[in-house]
Amino acid sequence: MTLLIEVMERPLDPGYAEAAARRREAEAAGQVRRRTPAARAGMALLALVLGLATAAASHQLRVPQPGVAEAREVLERQILDRNAQVAELDGAAQSLSAEISALQQSALSTEDPQLLETIRVDGLRNGSLAVTGPGLVVSLTDGGGGLVGDEDTDVRVRDADLQIVVNALWAAGAEGVSIDDQRLTATSAVRNAGDAVLVDLMPLNGPTYVVRAVGDAEAMQTALARSDVPAYLQLLGSQYGIRSSVVAQSSLQLPGAGAQTLRHAQPVGSGADGDSSIEEDQQ
Numbered sequence: 305m306t307l308l309i310e311v312m313e314r315p316l317d318p319g320y321a322e323a324a325a326r327r328r329e330a331e332a333a334g335q336v337r338r339r340t341p342a343a344r345a346g347m348a349l350l351a352l353v354l355g356l357a358t359a360a361a362s363h364q365l366r367v368p369q370p371g372v373a374e375a376r377e378v379l380e381r382q383i384l385d386r387n388a389q390v391a392e393l394d395g396a397a398q399s400l401s402a403e404i405s406a407l408q409q410s411a412l413s414t415e416d417p418q419l420l421e422t423i424r425v426d427g428l429r430n431g432s433l434a435v436t437g438p439g440l441v442v443s444l445t446d447g448g449g450g451l452v453g454d455e456d457t458d459v460r461v462r463d464a465d466l467q468i469v470v471n472a473l474w475a476a477g478a479e480g481v482s483i484d485d486q487r488l489t490a491t492s493a494v495r496n497a498g499d500a501v502l503v504d505l506m507p508l509n510g511p512t513y514v515v516r517a518v519g520d521a522e523a524m525q526t527a528l529a530r531s532d533v534p535a536y537l538q539l540l541g542s543q544y545g546i547r548s549s550v551v552a553q554s555s556l557q558l559p560g561a562g563a564q565t566l567r568h569a570q571p572v573g574s575g576a577d578g579d580s581s582i583e584e585d586q587q
Contacts, residue, residue, distance in 0.1 A: 397562065398562065401562055401563055404563075408420070408423070427560070428479075428480070429479075430489055430490060430564055431480065431487045431488060431489035431490075431492075431560065431561045431564075432489075432560055432561055432562060432563055432564050433560045434557065434558060434559050434560040435479065435480040435518050435557075435558050435560075436518070436555065436556065436557045436558075437479070437518045437519070437555070437556065438518070438519070438520070438521045438552075438553060438554050438555060438556065439478070439516060439517045439518040439519050439521055439524070439552075439553055439556045440473065440478075440516075440517045440519075440521055440524050440525060440528070440550060440551070440552055440553070441514060441515070441516050441517075441549075441550075441551045441552075441553055441556070442469050442473070442514075442515040442517070442548070442549070442550050443512055443513070443514050443515075443547075443548060443549045443551075444461045444465060444466070444469070444512070444513045444515075444537075444540075444546060444547075444548050445461070445511055445512040445513075445546065445547040445548070446459060446460045446461055446510055446511035446512075446546065447459035447460070447540075447541075447544045447545025447546045447547070448511075448545060457499060458544050459544045459545055459546065460499060460510070460511075460546075461501065461510065461511075461513050461546060462496055462501070463494045463495050463496040463501055463502075465536075465540065465546070466483060466494050466501065466513060466515065467494050468532075468533065468536060469515050469533060470483070470488065470494065470515060472528055472531045472532075472533045473515065473517040473524065473528070475527070475531070476517075476519075476523070476524040476527035476528050476531070477519050477520060477523055477524055477527060478517035478518065478519045478524060479518050479519045480517070480518040480519075480558045481515065481516070481517045481518075481558075482515070482516050482558045482559065483503050483508065483513060483514070483515050484503075484508050484509070484513060484514055485559055486503040486504060486506055486508070486561075487558055487559050487560060487561040488503070488561075489561050489564060491564070491565075491567075492504050492561075493505075501513065516553075516556050516558060517556075518556050518558055521552040521553065521554075522552070525550070525552055528550065
């Protein structure tokens, strides 16, 4: 209370009051020197010079330096060159895979047709070969214009959303699944890197993500309707404005993922001639 009373009764510190009193006495005695017009002009000039220097420094900080711009151009060229190299190597790998398949089919078509059919069925099951047939198409589109705002990352489709849809389609009896043009296999990974969705480290182009599943369309649609996916998609739409659709198609074509890497192998038996067959375990 004493402090409050002191503040209310004497809001000005005694030291400030004493200094103001001394200044008033000095002004009355004529001891305070007034600034001359030249001094005032000098102060104004100094302030102008400091302002110009500050503006120039700020402009220099904002304008990209030649070295920085040159380094950025070099990085951009390297990225474009690496992308071109990746595309070229991918095309070469696909060509070699097609050549190997043709040679394999040519060699086994007469020697061991049953083995050739087994290889074909395995390729369809593990996703290495393209597949065609009826199925479902599930589309997810980034939200926007809602209450959360377009810049909020919550309105974008995330990897978890696609994982829930893909797992539900597998559980519904899908024989092959792809996201956009990326075929999913037993070792595929759907992940987020910042705001981008990656499938096996390949970025997908939004804002719409299309999940295609080949199989019995009617059975999958029924199983999907009995799962938690419809409620989850409805929640995404009401909370984040993410639009979704589930459409049955009479014919879908999914690309192949190419030859799969052999992670584990062991002999599972031997024939009459002593040759051992190999079982692949793609974990």
